[in-house]
Amino acid sequence: MTVVDVGPVDDFPDRTMKLVEANGVEIGVCRWGSEIFALRSQCPHQAAPLCHGFLQTALSSRFTPDGVEVDAHAEEPVILCPWHRWEFSLRSGTSFWPGYRARTYPVDVAGGRVLIQLRRA
Amino acid sequence: MVGPVIDACVHHHWNSQLEVTDRMSEGWREHLGVPGSLPGGAGAMPILPAAPYRHPSGDYLASAERDDHPAGTDPALTVSQVFGDGPVRRAILSHDRGMFIPSVPNTYRASAVAAAMNDWTTERWLEADDRFFGLVVVPNQTSDDGAAEIRRAGARERMVGVLMAANGLGKPFGHPAYHPIYAAAAELDLPVVLHAGGDVGADTLTHPTAGGLPATFGEISALAYSPMMTHVQSLIVQGVFEKYPSLRVFVSGVGAAWIPGLFFRLDVNWRGLRREVPWVRRPPSEYFREHVRVATWPFDRPAESDGAERVVRALDAFGGTEDLLCFASGYPHWNTDTVADIADRLPDSWHRKVFHDNARDWFRWPDRERVRPSAPGSEGVEDVEAVGGVEVGAMPVTGERDIPPAQRFYPTEDGREIEWVPAAD
Amino acid sequence: MSTLRSAYQGPIIDIDVHQRWRTVDELIDRLPQRWRDYVLARGGGPRAALMPAGLSYPFQRGVNKRLEAVPEDGLGTDFELMRSQHLDAYPIELVNLSFDIGHEVTQRNPVFSAAIARAMNDWVIETWLPRDTRIRTTIVVPSELPDEAAREIHRVGAHPGVTAVLFSWNAFGKPLGHPVYDPIYRAAEELALPIAIHGAAGETEGNMAHAVAGGIPNSRLEWHTLLQQPTLTHVASFVAHGTFEKFPRLKVLLLETGLAWVPNFLWRLDAHYRILRAESDWVRRLPSEYFRQHCKLSTQPFELTPRKSQLIELFEAFGGMDDLLCFSSDYPHWDADNPFFVANRLPRDWLPKVFRENARQMLRLTETEAAAV
Numbered sequence: 001m002t003v004v005d006v007g008p009v010d011d012f013p014d015r016t017m018k019l020v021e022a023n024g025v026e027i028g029v030c031r032w033g034s035e036i037f038a039l040r041s042q043c044p045h046q047a048a049p050l051c052h053g054f055l056q057t058a059l060s061s062r063f064t065p066d067g068v069e070v071d072a073h074a075e076e077p078v079i080l081c082p083w084h085r086w087e088f089s090l091r092s093g094t095s096f097w098p099g100y101r102a103r104t105y106p107v108d109v110a111g112g113r114v115l116i117q118l119r120r121a
Numbered sequence: 122m123v124g125p126v127i128d129a130c131v132h133h134h135w136n137s138q139l140e141v142t143d144r145m146s147e148g149w150r151e152h153l154g155v156p157g158s159l160p161g162g163a164g165a166m167p168i169l170p171a172a173p174y175r176h177p178s179g180d181y182l183a184s185a186e187r188d189d190h191p192a193g194t195d196p197a198l199t200v201s202q203v204f205g206d207g208p209v210r211r212a213i214l215s216h217d218r219g220m221f222i223p224s225v226p227n228t229y230r231a232s233a234v235a236a237a238m239n240d241w242t243t244e245r246w247l248e249a250d251d252r253f254f255g256l257v258v259v260p261n262q263t264s265d266d267g268a269a270e271i272r273r274a275g276a277r278e279r280m281v282g283v284l285m286a287a288n289g290l291g292k293p294f295g296h297p298a299y300h301p302i303y304a305a306a307a308e309l310d311l312p313v314v315l316h317a318g319g320d321v322g323a324d325t326l327t328h329p330t331a332g333g334l335p336a337t338f339g340e341i342s343a344l345a346y347s348p349m350m351t352h353v354q355s356l357i358v359q360g361v362f363e364k365y366p367s368l369r370v371f372v373s374g375v376g377a378a379w380i381p382g383l384f385f386r387l388d389v390n391w392r393g394l395r396r397e398v399p400w401v402r403r404p405p406s407e408y409f410r411e412h413v414r415v416a417t418w419p420f421d422r423p424a425e426s427d428g429a430e431r432v433v434r435a436l437d438a439f440g441g442t443e444d445l446l447c448f449a450s451g452y453p454h455w456n457t458d459t460v461a462d463i464a465d466r467l468p469d470s471w472h473r474k475v476f477h478d479n480a481r482d483w484f485r486w487p488d489r490e491r492v493r494p495s496a497p498g499s500e501g502v503e504d505v506e507a508v509g510g511v512e513v514g515a516m517p518v519t520g521e522r523d524i525p526p527a528q529r530f531y532p533t534e535d536g537r538e539i540e541w542v543p544a545a546d
Numbered sequence: 547m548s549t550l551r552s553a554y555q556g557p558i559i560d561i562d563v564h565q566r567w568r569t570v571d572e573l574i575d576r577l578p579q580r581w582r583d584y585v586l587a588r589g590g591g592p593r594a595a596l597m598p599a600g601l602s603y604p605f606q607r608g609v610n611k612r613l614e615a616v617p618e619d620g621l622g623t624d625f626e627l628m629r630s631q632h633l634d635a636y637p638i639e640l641v642n643l644s645f646d647i648g649h650e651v652t653q654r655n656p657v658f659s660a661a662i663a664r665a666m667n668d669w670v671i672e673t674w675l676p677r678d679t680r681i682r683t684t685i686v687v688p689s690e691l692p693d694e695a696a697r698e699i700h701r702v703g704a705h706p707g708v709t710a711v712l713f714s715w716n717a718f719g720k721p722l723g724h725p726v727y728d729p730i731y732r733a734a735e736e737l738a739l740p741i742a743i744h745g746a747a748g749e750t751e752g753n754m755a756h757a758v759a760g761g762i763p764n765s766r767l768e769w770h771t772l773l774q775q776p777t778l779t780h781v782a783s784f785v786a787h788g789t790f791e792k793f794p795r796l797k798v799l800l801l802e803t804g805l806a807w808v809p810n811f812l813w814r815l816d817a818h819y820r821i822l823r824a825e826s827d828w829v830r831r832l833p834s835e836y837f838r839q840h841c842k843l844s845t846q847p848f849e850l851t852p853r854k855s856q857l858i859e860l861f862e863a864f865g866g867m868d869d870l871l872c873f874s875s876d877y878p879h880w881d882a883d884n885p886f887f888v889a890n891r892l893p894r895d896w897l898p899k900v901f902r903e904n905a906r907q908m909l910r911l912t913e914t915e916a917a918a919v
């Protein structure tokens with residue numbers, strides 16, 4: 001397992017995607033309140049630089065007895081790919097509809113530094 | 122040998138429009154007049170819209186005509202030619218050019234004639250043979266009237282669906298202006314039948330083709346599936362099946378080979394553009410598989426000698442198509458399909474479903490258990506209006522404006538500052 | 547360099563790449579004085595941006611490009627970005643420019659359209675062609691004045707960097723086989739230039755003809771999905787009006803219409819062969835034969851099926867698709883395709899044809915280029 005130190009927590013403003021490079025791989029790091037997410041900036045669809053896309057919150061919809069209800073999830077950030085605008089969860093890397101998954105990395109904060117585990121997601 | 126067959130599209134028509142107009146009120150009868158009361162057959166307003174494109178050698182099978190009866194106008198002849206001693210056990214009467222009457226400019230006349238047509242179908246055709254079933258022609262320029270007509274004529278047992286062909290409002294059929302019709306159809310458990318041709322006539326502001334009006338019948342007929350793709354897609358994307366989750370739709374007159382092309386594209390576009398229509402919760406093809414069935418007629422016929430296999434391969438590329446297709450002859454149109462020919466063209470393993478079971482499950486037959494309109498999670502909702510309050514059409518707040526940078530200004534080409542770059546494709 | 551591994555390593559001809567002026571002044575400066583005065587002589591209100599008034603299907607946040615392809619200042623397209631993100635990122639041999647739709651010729655005043663077309667053609671030849679030896683371009687024509695359009699083809703069409711005529715404005719709202727447009731086809735054939743139709747031929751801009759059959763859809767999702775519909779009508783029209791009989795060497799390149807519609811469309815046209823023939827003196831062969839001989843399609847937007855094999859199975863049911871496809875990216879638009887992605891979704895033995903050979907048969911290349919192996 002490779003752990004990469006990508007800088008002090010203070011360098012990561014809330015709800016902003018920041019691009020870092022670790023072992024030659026471009027990674028998007030985003031602090032969302034008290035959580036920090038990291039995902040590889042490569043779209044699983046056509047390999048676009050994923051983290052250059054739109055940062056938004058997840059939008060889901062479900063059936064209820066009263067019809068469809070659309071829910072916005074403030075705690076679930078997604079990135080919309082800069083190319084075809086597919087949506088991927090920062091937390092899990094999963095796309096809005098199953099079939100594609102972006103690579104995510106576990107993030108730790110230790111001693112005020114943001115550490116990314118490169119090996120496994 | 123094929124087992125029992127349901128023919129999901131047979132066209133029936135009147136010999137004289139008096140068959141229909143005699144079922145109208147005194148005032149309308151007087152207004153419309155009597156054909157033949159003036160020289161040369163004049164004396165009445167024709168109730169049929171004109172056909173702008175005609176097949177160069179006739180729109181109908183010559184064998185379906187008798188001296189005094191144009192094709193499709195004589196119940197007895199239709200009985201002998203559709204049922205005869207063949208395997209067809211039930212046939213759904215789907216009207217002929219009469220199906221375009223709902224888009225005539227006088228919307229009151231359209232509604233009055235549609236009601237008379239529904240009575241005429243019941244009295245002249247359904248009574249002529251037990252194996253005939255009908256579709257309620259719906260006047261769709263004023264969809265509340267349309268819904269009322271569905272509730273009136275659709276209450277009859279042997280009406281097994283609702284017929285929408287004419288594009289009365291000039292909008293794709295998923296437009297909310299049409300939704301009261303779907304509410305009524307769902308309430309009565311009647312599938313909505315979309316039939317080709319409703320955008321061809323001069324009475325609709327829509328065009329039957331994109332890119333201009335073709336010069337010939339051959340072009341317009343080959344492209345007949347263009348508007349149907351628009352309508353099917355519109356029903357799905359505009360949330361009709363979210364609002365009316367028990368609604369079933371049947372597509373007739375455009376063959377089947379268009380299905381893979383449309384959904385291979387629509388599903389992938391939806392992944393990227395879903396926020397525009399957030400109520401579309403699942404890939405569009407899933408709604409299609411659940412809510413839509415398609416007539417085999419006119420079956421696609423590639424010119425190659427192995428054309429039949431090619432079509433089946435194309436349908437197999439989409440997959441599960443044997444659950445979606447229902448045999449239809451299209452009798453007595455020039456391109457009428459026969460049971461024997463379609464049986465030859467489809468794999469044996471599809472026959473039972475396509476010739477019988479799929480249609481058996483789809484239309485509201487008198488002996489079919491009624492499905493109550495409901496949303497999942499709500500057993501047997503009594504009143505369809507109560508299923509209202511739906512979010513289709515509402516745009517939710519997602520909180521993304523709080524995510525920096527929420528706003529950025531760009532200079533435009535002419536030096537102004539605007540918030541967005543002019544979009545085009 | 548793209549992070550994808552590709553099944554195809556050979557040279558790529560990309561037949562649909564979009565370029566735009568950084569500011570519209572680049573175009574205005576090339577207009578004749580009379581039209582410069584017209585554009586600049588505004589009292590109040592914004593200066594004319596020359597953008598035609600099209601159907602309103604704005605894109606999310608108004609950006610129709612790949613986000614990283616939007617220049618820092620948001621203006622137009624930037625060659626350096628195109629070079630680093632596209633030309634140098636893949637083994638690109640040639641790209642074929644087709645303007646940012648090229649719909650600025652979609653003006654209500656045909657004389658103005660003609661002046662703009664000349665300015666656009668001069669602009670692309672003077673500014674874009676010299677930038678890189680890999681760049682080739684289409685030219686635009688004012689179709690509402692077919693004879694003037696033919697003159698424009700003769701004026702700039704011989705330039706060695708010009709590969710095709712972009713028919714971007716269906717000015718009469720007629721399917722494109724209509725004989726009113728024949729002067730354009732005659733001139734294109736004379737110069738061995740194919741006609742390129744990009745998505746709709748300006749139906750989205752014009753409201754002369756409808757962009758979609760059956761009514762204007764409510765959403766961009768629907769409109770974009772049906773973008774091929776005008777093209778279907780135009781190809782049927784070329785057959786019915788005998789365009790390929792009148793101009794036997796004319797070629798037609800269908801850009802940005804996707805692919806999965808092809809089998810059903812041509813099967814249906816072929817099934818109407820005898821009817822078409824009865825109605826038209828010109829229909830002497832099966833429509834699909836004309837199509838296979840005269841037309842090719844760009845691969846973008848490449849349809850995506852859950853399993854790779856589904857799309858190929860559909861193509862193989864039709865047969866011969868490997869001879870019809872020419873790779874296109876549509877860079878820098880949002881729905882552009884990565885060439886390596888497309889290569890990985892196609893059968894291997896199709897790749898040299900799709901990525902190079904078919905385009906070389908289609909585009910008008912110079913003799914030296916055409917001779918190159």
Ligand code: FES
Nearest residue numbers: 043045046081084
């Ligand atoms: S490359 Fe990311 S959505 Fe297509």
